[in-house]
Amino acid sequence: xxxxxxxGVAPRLFLRVELGGDDRIGPGKVALLEAVEREQSISAAAxxxxxxxxxxxxxxxxxxxxxxxxxxxxxxxxxxxRSAEVTPSGARLCAAYRAAEMRTQKAxxxxxxxxxAALKPGYRPPASRKRSAS
Amino acid sequence: xxxxxxxGVAPRLFLRVELGGDDRIGPGKVALLEAVEREQSISAAAxxxxxxxxxxxxxxxxxxxxxxxxxxxxxxxxxxxRSAEVTPSGARLCAAYRAAEMRTQKAxxxxxxxxxAALKPGYRPPASRKRSAS
Numbered sequence: 336x337x338x339x340x341x342x343g344v345a346p347r348l349f350l351r352v353e354l355g356g357d358d359r360i361g362p363g364k365v366a367l368l369e370a371v372e373r374e375q376s377i378s379a380a381a382x383x384x385x386x387x388x389x390x391x392x393x394x395x396x397x398x399x400x401x402x403x404x405x406x407x408x409x410x411x412x413x414x415x416x417r418s419a420e421v422t423p424s425g426a427r428l429c430a431a432y433r434a435a436e437m438r439t440q441k442a443x444x445x446x447x448x449x450x451x452a453a454l455k456p457g458y459r460p461p462a463s464r465k466r467s468a469s
Numbered sequence: 470x471x472x473x474x475x476x477g478v479a480p481r482l483f484l485r486v487e488l489g490g491d492d493r494i495g496p497g498k499v500a501l502l503e504a505v506e507r508e509q510s511i512s513a514a515a516x517x518x519x520x521x522x523x524x525x526x527x528x529x530x531x532x533x534x535x536x537x538x539x540x541x542x543x544x545x546x547x548x549x550x551r552s553a554e555v556t557p558s559g560a561r562l563c564a565a566y567r568a569a570e571m572r573t574q575k576a577x578x579x580x581x582x583x584x585x586a587a588l589k590p591g592y593r594p595p596a597s598r599k600r601s602a603s
Contacts, residue, residue, distance in 0.1 A: 355594030
């Protein structure tokens, strides 16, 4: 979610629903589900996202333990390339997240505009890092 | 931002505007500014938020380096209790963030409803931790 502002600054919004501990749905888990949908394999999805298989598996397991129906179903017997599939319940979760993200972008426009307008002249954002403070 | 769902589950929304690296405005920095506003002191605000003075100072410094006008002005000569103040620019940032957060809650209602409806019967969220994956 990015909207280009003055001087080429393109703030991005980050939206997450938190239930407690690791039980949270945000852009990381949703992008992983979308990658599994594309790749039909947890290991290929993990590779595509630059994360370890173990981490991908843990994120999926966290979701599968939260919900009545699993979000991903693994088929260990099958050949790589169709060894996992996103369930209808997982697909609904992704669609609901992306829709909320779109609406949040509109809901946060005034905030983003306020931030962009207040930036120093010639402001250049530093390179993004993963996981830090809010 | 919490809305109580079935079985007492109260998902919370997390909203952040990311520019790159530590240049991001989210609930942590906004709550710190609000604490400085209340306490009129960076060290008292840090204590109230359970963070080190150094961390509070770094978060404020990150914002002061991003924006044309500082969000907090320190008055090192003055007695504790009125040694720092949130500037009008910092107050506008907090107000814009809280307004966006309120609107995001509405914008994400369908997502939160989808998540709560899909939870296992008798679901209990684990205790929250700080800073982990999305």
